[in-house]
Amino acid sequence: MKRSLQRSRKWLILPAAMLIAAVLSAPDAHAADVQQLTGDRTKQDILNKWQQYKPMDTGTSYMGPERIYMESPSVAVPYKAGTIKPEYIEDGLRAVNFVRYLSGLPDDVTANPSLAGQQQAAALVNALHQKLSHYPTMPAGMDDSLYASAKEGARTSNLYGGSPTFYDNVLGYMADSGTTNIDRVGHRRWIINPEMKQTMFGMVHNANNVAYASMYSMDKGRPASEVQYDYIAWPSAGYFPEEVFKTNDPWSVSLNPQKYDRTRTDQIQVKLTRVRDGKEWSFDKSDNDKSGKYFNVQTSYYGVPFAVIFRPDGIGDFASDDAFTVQITGLYTASGSAAQVEFTTTFFKMMPGLLARYDIQLQKGETLQMGLTDGLQTSGNTFKSGDNRIVEIDANGKVKAVGKGSTWISVNDYLESRSRVYVNVNDGPADGKVSNWAQADYMKAKANGIIGWPFDRSYQQPITRVEFTEMAVHMIETMLGQDLYKDVTDVKTPFKDVDDWTVTWASQNGIINGTSPQSFSPRATITREQAAALILQVYAKTNELKGRPASTGSVSASRFADDSSISPWAKEQVYQATNLSLMNGMAKNQFNPKGELTFEQTYVLLLNCFEMLMEK
Known part of the structure; x- marks a missing residue:
């Protein structure tokens, strides 16, 4: 234009x-x-x-x-x-x-x-x-x-x-x-x-x-x-x-x-x-x-x-x-x-928009209640689908995947506002299934724009460092309603093994470090104790960007049954993260600190952080 x-x-x-x-x-x-x-x-x-x-x-x-x-x-x-x-x-x-x-x-x-x-x-x-x-x-x-x-x-x-x-x-x-x-x-x-x-x-x-x-x-x-x-x-x-x-x-x-x-x-x-x-x-x-x-x-x-x-x-x-x-x-x-x-x-802000900022994925027949950003208007929002043969959306923002393909949905798409998101609908076998314990949080996380379609898969498999970083930065963007790539448009990545703007932004903002001065090890996985430290950094940085204090909480006297397995450097972060309800333990009062963080655990982790930030 x-x-x-x-x-x-x-x-x-x-x-x-x-x-x-x-x-x-x-x-x-x-x-x-x-x-x-x-x-x-x-x-x-x-x-x-x-x-x-x-x-x-x-x-x-x-x-x-x-x-x-x-x-x-x-x-x-x-x-x-x-x-x-x-x-x-x-x-x-x-x-x-x-x-x-x-x-x-x-x-x-x-x-x-x-x-x-x-x-x-x-x-x-x-x-x-x-x-x-x-x-x-x-x-x-x-x-x-x-x-x-x-x-x-x-x-x-x-x-x-x-x-x-x-x-x-x-x-x-x-x-x-x-x-x-x-x-x-x-x-x-x-x-x-x-x-x-x-x-x-x-x-x-x-x-x-x-x-x-x-x-x-x-x-x-x-x-x-x-x-x-x-x-x-x-x-x-x-x-x-x-x-x-x-x-x-x-x-x-x-x-x-x-x-x-x-x-x-x-x-x-x-x-x-x-x-x-x-x-x-x-x-x-x-x-x-x-x-x-x-x-x-x-x-x-x-x-x-x-x-x-x-x-x-x-x-x-x-x-x-x-x-x-x-x-x-x-x-x-x-x-x-x-x-x-x-x-x-x-x-x-007069009108709410969609919380989701990146493409999402649905299976044919699946429904999803879309999350909205804040806006003075609380009723009478205008929801639209680009193709009702692929996706339907009702007057309350509930989406139904009707047929295979890709189309957009929008709310109050006036004034060149960013209020559209694309939905990809599959009608074949799903790529695995989310565990029952994570299902409700998985749907909420997707509705709130935390799970973009590239990360909607391999639910019980370990997530890599670069995948976690992308999801975390996208969640911060959703929380702030901002495109953070603009902050690093002219910034050269410090790492030789990855060139991804989310990694550059996250490393510059103290969320995640490289494994060496010039290496990020993007395909390495993340342990649960590492995840505790990372989510605290995400939580603190987002609060800082929103201009409000971020208490990381206290460390309670109660301990996990496998407390001795938690690395000394990670103990404070693990208990801070769990006390803030950013992260949960596992069965039998275990934390499993050396266990690999999975995709579905990441969904819950980021949703917990998102909801804590929204409550403030």
Whole structure:
């Protein structure tokens, strides 16, 4: 997917008359107050509004070219712009109004049907050129009137290429995180321009079935007096859903030019503070890395003509109810007094997703109740199967393997969220059978994403060091809701006998060591006393990554009957692991410290750790 490399230029060369027309009028005392709206609303208010404005369907395939056109466009001579069905235009409007609601602005933007022709023409000409331009050249064979309409549409629109839905386009405009857009976040600022009252969308698929889209963005049909504000922030003050803001997206604060002096910007600085750990980012004009930590003050007419833009580096993934305080200093009021703006944004998760992050395996006829991540929405989740002939999933997330093959299942698969997992269904003889004592935990572990399909086998056989490491790191990813491979993308493995990112990550984070400085011995097995030490490290590291203390517990006076067989170095870890219920003994009060850890024992071990971590 790509976004316009050209589109950010359009606002730099607007006609002077258009710039003059953008001057804002003073706010009315009875107008909607952005600061009050964002400060007063609850998480439930936001979820309710999401239910009103969510996309018409999950995924990104619902706007295929075979569905969306009332009249299909022609990308060959004689060219035709085509016409989009109203319900798909409405889907784009829902996206616009949802992000405006989140910004504290009136969420009543409507479609302007009179602009439909120019928006389709703009999409058509970019589809023909297979690139985005606000000033496209005339394609050979295009008539003058169609080209004139295309020029006007392209000049006054946000443009997108490669994404198949208007909803996704709007969220892409709001992100504005690319190096050609971050300095002004112009697409975002036009959409959250207080004066916007109407818009229109266009989309044309080229000969290669790539979607090119346009969104009219320069409407000023709303009197400025309707909206009262000191600033308009993205993400806004108060509660904000993390689903619509990625951690590499820039923050922006558009300041009311009627209240703040946009000619005095040299002293403006920003401090961003994460409340849970006190981590601070300070920004000033020296922060100019468009691919990393960034800061800029932009005063051109992209909607509100005064914006402070900043992006932190190394912010990581958001935690539950992750609060950040923004402080902007060095401002001056319109009357010349020194001023500052300060607010707190708290990110929360609206919708749960699937806990499983990696493919799972089922036997034909087997059922599985899928585990879900935390989310404010507790009912009415949208579960789907990619192919009901292979896997069925009901309204409560219970999966049934119906026929041989592979397909995906999803929950709340909106907004490019990671909420799909593939299920492989076998209809032949199973590769062994889990022992009765482990069966219930095996099913729970699989439902919670702990048992990916490569490890769903050989249940009574010993697990190797590399297999245990992969499963443990995947469990930590599930617990954190993060892709940990990003931490070691540029890190070279210290071992000569294995090149696996999970091993590199685990060794770097103190979970498992090599058997020598340059050897990992990936195919060696693990004893149960070694497993006790390893699971304590997994438990402690995951707690650390979640920003909370990890007590490894005390060592009780009771001893296993085979205590004398436990290696001296392992005794404390064995009893700590069992006292924490991370690990269990065996029959007749035995621990069997030198016994090899099996696959099914690993399932139970990791499930115990997972459930202990979830309880905290």
